[in-house]
Amino acid sequence: MSLRSEIHDKLLEYFTQTYEITPANFNVEIPPEGFGDYSSNIAMVNAKKLRKAPKVIAQELSELLKKDKWIEKVEIAGPGFINLDLSPEVYITFLKENLSGPSYPKVGSEKVQLEYVSANPTGPLTVGHGRQAIIGDVLARVYKAVGYDVTREYYFNDAGRQMKMLGHSLWVRYQQFYGKEHDFSEDDYHGEYLVDVAKKFNEKYGNAYVDRWDDETQKIFMEFARDKMFDWIKRTLKDIDVNFDVYFRESSLYDSGTTEEAMKILKDKGYVYEKDGTTWFAVSKIIPSEEDRVIIRNNGDPTYFFSDIAYMLDKYRRGFKKVYYIWGADHHGYIPRMQAAAKALDLPDGFFNVIIHQFVTLKSGNEVVRMSKRQGEFTTLEDLTRRVGKDATRYFFAMLDPNTHLVFDIDLAESKKMDNPVYYIQYAHARISSLLEKAKEKGIEWEKGTLENLKNPQEKVLVREMAEFPEVLTAVAKENKPQKLCNYAYSLAEKFHSYYNANKIVDEKAPELSADRIKLCKALGGTLREVLALLGISAPTSM
Numbered sequence: 018m019s020l021r022s023e024i025h026d027k028l029l030e031y032f033t034q035t036y037e038i039t040p041a042n043f044n045v046e047i048p049p050e051g052f053g054d055y056s057s058n059i060a061m062v063n064a065k066k067l068r069k070a071p072k073v074i075a076q077e078l079s080e081l082l083k084k085d086k087w088i089e090k091v092e093i094a095g096p097g098f099i100n101l102d103l104s105p106e107v108y109i110t111f112l113k114e115n116l117s118g119p120s121y122p123k124v125g126s127e128k129v130q131l132e133y134v135s136a137n138p139t140g141p142l143t144v145g146h147g148r149q150a151i152i153g154d155v156l157a158r159v160y161k162a163v164g165y166d167v168t169r170e171y172y173f174n175d176a177g178r179q180m181k182m183l184g185h186s187l188w189v190r191y192q193q194f195y196g197k198e199h200d201f202s203e204d205d206y207h208g209e210y211l212v213d214v215a216k217k218f219n220e221k222y223g224n225a226y227v228d229r230w231d232d233e234t235q236k237i238f239m240e241f242a243r244d245k246m247f248d249w250i251k252r253t254l255k256d257i258d259v260n261f262d263v264y265f266r267e268s269s270l271y272d273s274g275t276t277e278e279a280m281k282i283l284k285d286k287g288y289v290y291e292k293d294g295t296t297w298f299a300v301s302k303i304i305p306s307e308e309d310r311v312i313i314r315n316n317g318d319p320t321y322f323f324s325d326i327a328y329m330l331d332k333y334r335r336g337f338k339k340v341y342y343i344w345g346a347d348h349h350g351y352i353p354r355m356q357a358a359a360k361a362l363d364l365p366d367g368f369f370n371v372i373i374h375q376f377v378t379l380k381s382g383n384e385v386v387r388m389s390k391r392q393g394e395f396t397t398l399e400d401l402t403r404r405v406g407k408d409a410t411r412y413f414f415a416m417l418d419p420n421t422h423l424v425f426d427i428d429l430a431e432s433k434k435m436d437n438p439v440y441y442i443q444y445a446h447a448r449i450s451s452l453l454e455k456a457k458e459k460g461i462e463w464e465k466g467t468l469e470n471l472k473n474p475q476e477k478v479l480v481r482e483m484a485e486f487p488e489v490l491t492a493v494a495k496e497n498k499p500q501k502l503c504n505y506a507y508s509l510a511e512k513f514h515s516y517y518n519a520n521k522i523v524d525e526k527a528p529e530l531s532a533d534r535i536k537l538c539k540a541l542g543g544t545l546r547e548v549l550a551l552l553g554i555s556a557p558t559s560m
Contacts, residue, residue: 020484021484021485022045024055025057028082031078035078035081036067041062043059043063047485052094053092054102056100057099059074060099061097071097072093074097075093075097082101087103087104089102089104089105105472108476108480109469111483112480112536112540115540118547119547120487127165128168128338129167129337130170130339132171132172132340132341133150133153134146134171134254138180138242138243138244139179140206141253142253143398144425145376147398147410148419149345149374150254151410152343152419154259155411156372159551163490170261171265173265174267178318180239180242182202184235184240185202187242189201191218191238193215211242214245218241221241256402265328275331276323279323279326279327280312280323282362282363287299289312296313298322298357300353303357303361307357326355326358329362339370341372341497342355342372343374344372344374355369372497374420375423377425379396379427380428408554408555409431409437409439410430412554413426415552416504417500418500442507442510443549445514446545446546446557447557447558448513448517450558452523455523456523459531461523461525463535468533468536468537469533473516475519476537479513479537480537482509482512486544486547489502502551503552506545509541513538522534
């Protein structure tokens with residue numbers, strides 16, 4: 018049960034009953050301390066519609082609200098805010114209903130797909146990939162929790178120019194084992210990580226490919242490098258508890274005939290033309306401000322864009338109602354051409370969606386690490402996770418709006434102090450677990466608590482914060498903002514720590530009060546545990 022939504026429904030009911038019209042959209046908010054438990058602007062946003070002063074509307078509605086058993090006190094403030102205090106029975110009822118865990122809202126049921134990371138297996142994952150992985154994973158967890166049929170998908174290029182460059186780069190490293198110096202091509206991958214892969218190749222094939230380079234050799238090196246890199250990527254993602262339902266290979270689009278189907282649709286609709294030996298998609302016919310794009314090169318090789326068009330068609334053919342692509346900010350310019358492709362394929366409005374995230378700067382002390390996969394100047398996601406741990410890695414990547422540049426402070430993330438938000442939140446859960454153990458040792462039978470002794474204002478604040486759980490999940494799912502979950506976890510922990518520091522919770526001299534307080538803490542611990550699970554973070558019982 019969401020207390021805020023219940024208040025919203027009551028105001029809607031009383032307004033409609035009084036004025037016999039549907040009100041304009043209004044808000045129910047948690048006001049600053051001293052202005053009630055909840056506050057609404059319903060009177061102000063409907064003043065023009067009713068041709069009445071906001072305070073008059075507020076007064077008329079307040080007369081009905083005062084008769085409601087849910088409401089203990091009603092005040093009209095400022096230009097016409099309605100401030101409400103709920104009766105203690107409401108909070109007791111809520112706690113009893115949520116002792117076994119918080120309730121989940123039902124937001125949707127459609128079949129949706131989230132595709133994220135999707136890094137080509139040309140090297141280890143960087144911290145930039147890490148942010149995308151956590152944003153996607155947290156959103157997928159929340160979407161599933163609120164009712165959607167969710168598929169998590171990883172798409173990777175297993176052919177094409179970049180894979181050929183990776184294969185050649187591995188070949189160069191392999192030759193070095195035999196004292197053969199061959200030059201890297203301009204776009205090859207120079208990273209030292211390929212030395213270890215070359216060592217594994219040498220263990221398997223020995224000197225069979227020394228000074229040998231032909232089509233067969235290129236294919237062998239490309240496939241070996243691809244498989245080893247992708248195994249590494251999967252291990253790195255597993256270390257941060259990121260898993261996928263589907264690993265989709267680009268090559269399957271060509272094997273299944275989806276690319277041919279996509280090309281036929283584009284041609285039949287007049288969106289394809291030939292120029293200078295290349296095949297173009299007429300993006301400008303759909304979005305005049307955009308340039309036309311090559312989809313088949315003059316050597317017959319398809320571009321990534323053409324594969325992406327076919328891939329989007331494949332997603333639609335699989336029955337998804339909405340698909341979400343999670344991309345880095347450097348892909349922002351790619352959105353219009355994909356929107357044009359969706360229209361050309363005659364896909365429904367709202368099917369294609371993109372979540373953009375900004376870049377990550379890794380910081381330790383005053384040092385900022387530059388990242389460039391080709392030159393090997395980068396810190397891997399694996400290195401970061403090994404240093405700060407899975408929990409801190411996940412929280413820090415999720416804690417800011419995806420559209421905000423993230424400075425990942427390693428020193429803060431690995432600290433065991435209260436200024437580290439992960440430690441601060443987990444410590445709240447550990448404290449609650451400790452209180453339950455202490456109550457057991459002192460013989461406090463908290464299961465028998467009636468909750469009627471909870472009269473401290475801080476206790477009402479704790480219950481009200483717990484009641485925000487459905488609202489937070491709904492907002493995360495509708496706005497694609499995983500940081501709201503982090504903010505909520507921190508707020509729960511902050512209010513608990515404040516309560517813990519100001520009150521004696523386990524007191525042998527006041528067993529009935531102690532039982533009620535332990536019951537409250539247990540319910541809060543359950544909510545905190547659910548939030549941490551959605552974030553993919555552990556809930557320790559001791560620290």
